[in-house]
Amino acid sequence: MAQARLTEGEEIDGFRIGAAVHVGGMAALWEVTHPDHDLPMLMKVPRIAEGEDPAAIVSFEMEQMILPRLSGPHVPRFVAAGGFDVQPYLVMERIAGASLLPLVEKLPLPVERVAEIGARVADALDALHRQHLVHLDVKPSNILTRESGEAVLIDFGLSRHAQLPDLMEEEFRLPYGTAPYMAPEQVMGIRSEPRSDLFALGAMLYFFTTGTRPHGDPQRLSGLKRRLWRDPQPPRKLRRDCPDWLQEIILRCLEVLPERRHPTAAQLAYDLRNPDSVALTARARKESQDGWARTFQRRFHPDHRPSFRRADPAEEIDAAPIVAVAVDLGADRVLEEALRVTVGHILATLPGARLACLNVLRQNRIALDTTLDEEGRNKHLQRLVELRHWAQPLGLPEGRATFHVLEAVNPAAAILEHARVNGIDHIVMGARTNSLRRKVLGSVSAEVASEAPCSVTVVRARPGAGPRADPA
Known part of the structure; x- marks a missing residue:
């Protein structure tokens, strides 16, 4: 028979009850330990005494069904559950940090x-x-x-x-x-x-x-x-x-x-x-x-x-991903156009998608960097202007595209970090033609494609031919 309240020191299915941590409107939380589990744990028990809100039981059933299906760092880890026939409970990882x-x-x-x-x-x-x-x-x-x-x-x-x-x-x-x-x-x-x-x-x-x-x-x-x-x-x-x-x-x-x-x-x-x-x-x-x-x-x-x-x-979420396009401004006009065409095709199929236009302003490893170009213009601001010009033919409404100049020594690392921090769902970028330097050191697109936390499309273009997109 389910108990209205647990007591410190008793044992349920091998879980030893410790101190009461919190008593809320629908459930109580207790510290618990178990010889087979070495992580800090809490046991959640619904309030089922006479006169309690029946929603407490229903919501507890919901949580018992839901928590085992969830994973990742943003939820407590599910450990065990007990049914209403004896004693309903839910054991989960105890998060060390405080609430907000x-x-x-x-x-x-x-x-x-x-x-x-x-x-x-x-x-x-x-x-x-x-x-x-x-x-x-x-x-x-x-x-x-x-x-x-x-x-x-x-x-x-x-x-x-x-x-x-x-x-x-x-x-x-x-x-x-x-x-x-x-x-x-x-x-x-x-x-x-x-x-x-x-x-x-x-x-x-x-x-x-x-x-x-x-x-x-x-x-x-x-x-x-x-x-x-x-x-x-x-x-x-x-x-x-x-x-x-x-x-x-x-x-x-x-x-x-x-x-x-x-x-x-x-x-x-x-x-x-x-x-x-x-x-x-x-x-x-x-x-x-x-x-x-x-x-x-x-x-x-x-x-x-x-x-x-x-x-x-x-x-x-599937209908509204964040798509990032890495644009190597001025390097290859044919590739720039091929990249724009590919991005346009992707956005046409995803009307809720957001586009993040990225450009990496490469920094020196040792020598001091200057903020102005040879014509006295601020390099960062000039790149932002050029990114906007690149995206203008796409005809996107205000707010659907954003523009970012990343200052970094390693372009691939900068693109990957931006993708990880901002939850990017898809990266589109161009691949330049082969050169001896790229064969020896590897390309930015290859590094991004191999380490990205999301889908990557690498666009290659040949003069006189349409773009060719290779999912990586």
């Missing part, structure tokens, strides 16, 4: 710290979305940090896995979540939209930036629905030094319609790590909330009421 909750006492945070936290959490969300999961309860207390720096998401009792039954949706009609962070579509019962997690992250970034929650902390459904038609105060209204790029990112995350947010968590992380490349819109310039007329229209006019659809997180 203590930061709430130090708000507002420096802008750079907000962006750093946001990028790390977006990385974690991207990893979960690629595993068909929407978390649906992203908040400071559910985010830990490993000693190696990765953000770790915990508590999957309210989550939705696209390949598993959704017991929360099947058994309950009211939305479950944490009020300040719930996305509008989540309030309306849609639990499969991965960009719901981006809304929650945006609400957290707003809170960390201003010290105020964007939609307060409503406790009734009517208050939760207010976010469908009432926009929050722009962060700059509450914090005058909030930069344009950060306000743009936060307000984009908080858009009512998911399709107006970032397409993926990876693209959000990319913006947070590359603020100079953020495309600024009217969101960045907002100084106050929308007026009563526009708010009234959104609330009562049938043509302006939002509609939501269901989605699979992994499918959404």
Whole structure:
């Protein structure tokens, strides 16, 4: 028979119960040890005493199904589980780092710290979305940090896995979540939209930036629905030094319609790590909330009421990858054009894709580098201008392409590092014609193709012939 509460020192399936770590609204956490497992562990036990919320049992069942399917550094490692016939429990790795909750006492945070936290959490969300999961309860207390720096998401009792039954949706009609962070579509019962997690992250970034929650902390459904038609105060209204790029990112995350947010968590992380490349819109310039007329229209006019659809997180990511093209400016005009044609073909099949145009400004290993060229122009800025000119014939809308000049001694290493840090899904680059130096030292494209953490397409071009793309 399942116990309402465990006691320190007792043993369950070989796990010895230690000290109680936390007692929450739906479950309690205990330290445990086991002779067959040498990692630090926690046992999670649902609250099943008389009068407890029945959602505690259902959410625990969900977490028991979900956690064994997840892997990687952004989730605790699953160890074992026990059924409800004797004693329900879930044993998992104990993450040494603290949660983000203590930061709430130090708000507002420096802008750079907000962006750093946001990028790390977006990385974690991207990893979960690629595993068909929407978390649906992203908040400071559910985010830990490993000693190696990765953000770790915990508590999957309210989550939705696209390949598993959704017991929360099947058994309950009211939305479950944490009020300040719930996305509008989540309030309306849609639990499969991965960009719901981006809304929650945006609400957290707003809170960390201003010290105020964007939609307060409503406790009734009517208050939760207010976010469908009432926009929050722009962060700059509450914090005058909030930069344009950060306000743009936060307000984009908080858009009512998911399709107006970032397409993926990876693209959000990319913006947070590359603020100079953020495309600024009217969101960045907002100084106050929308007026009563526009708010009234959104609330009562049938043509302006939002509609939501269901989605699979992994499918959404596949439709919106980050494609990086490494452009060797001025080296070979035929190859430049071949590269542009290949990129155009790729983007035509992926309307949600984002393009990162890269160029490496090679640095000397020993000699001092100069910032100006022979004509007195800043080399870095000149390369940015040339990258924009290279991409112009692609006809991409503002914000779909970003431009980056990487200053490095080793071009291949710089491209690989950019791909790893920014979650690039596909690299496109050109291969120059063979030379003795390349035969002896190897080529940049060969090094990138052999070590890249993603797909690589190497483009070769011959004068008078079309481009030939070789997947590597």
